Amino acid sequence: MRLFSTVLILFSILSMLNGCTGSPGQHLGGALNKEQALKLNPDADIFEFDGEVYKTNVDWIEEEELKKEKQIGEIKEGMANKLPIGAKIFTTKERKDILIVEYDGKEKRYLLQLGE
Template structure:
């Protein structure tokens, strides 16, 4: 019985996968996010990384609040310079970026 449990435990531990930043807590770095997804659409703002492509943030009702910044050289992987960054009134972990008549939502990247 003990041998069976040992072999079962060994198989379970082999199948575990780890996400970037697992066990680190706090916010993820640009390098950590890109390691998990080299083609990620992200930007750095005030020392934190925000990434788009997270389905549930698109479904939230958010009101664009005040402008808090502008994308400039080296901040983003895909956004153009001059894109405006807004904070929604409802949440602080999501930012809204507006450019060329488009809006995109970006979620703060946190470790587990």
């Protein structure tokens, strides 16, 4: 009986802790959707491409040496919250989780958004 009570108490504690530690993207293969990314940071500059969400203003990616590889698309209506329609999207040669967006003579780097 004592062992049963101990196991029941431990199970209850673990269940409560698990319920308190949830985060956007958890248990979803790690990928965040637009709503989850904006919930983490309502002012984030994001866009969605090919079912994946990318965000800019990530300090460490600005320091990376990256080269544009090939254009894979353009920003269309509803894809981005701050980018202009027609901005060009490029892959990078060095990393698959970073895309470069070019518009009005500017380049911005965007990192794939993953949860836990």
